[in-house]
Amino acid sequence: MLNYLWAGMILIGIIFGAFTGRMPDITNAALDSSKEAITLCITMMGVMSFWVGLMEIATKAGIIRAASRRIRPLVNFLFPELPGDHPAQEHITTNIIANVLGLGWAATPAGH
Secondary structure (H helix, E strand, O other), X not given: OHHHHHHHHHHHHHHHHHHOOOHHHHHHHHHHHHHHHHHHHHHHHHHHHHHHHHXXXXXXXXXXXXXXXXXXXXXXXXXXXXXXXOOHHHHHHHHHHHHHOOOHHHHHHHHO
């Protein structure tokens, strides 16, 4: 349903722009927006690749498992139905650590 809403708004905007003689503005806005979207995707890909690699190193070094043991009381409090040895605990811990470090959307790879 939401896709139809967005498609309708875009279509109404294009039709309105055509009737008011602003099609060049719409074309320029579409091209500029697509350029910004590609730039954002490339930037995000670089940052997320860096953090995924760093998290993989931390996992293999045992840092994530050690941090998971230390943060286990908090995770058990937040997720009381999660078993103590569940693999999701490490993912939750990694995400909490990434957010505490202020990584923002770069914390996304931590949740796998």
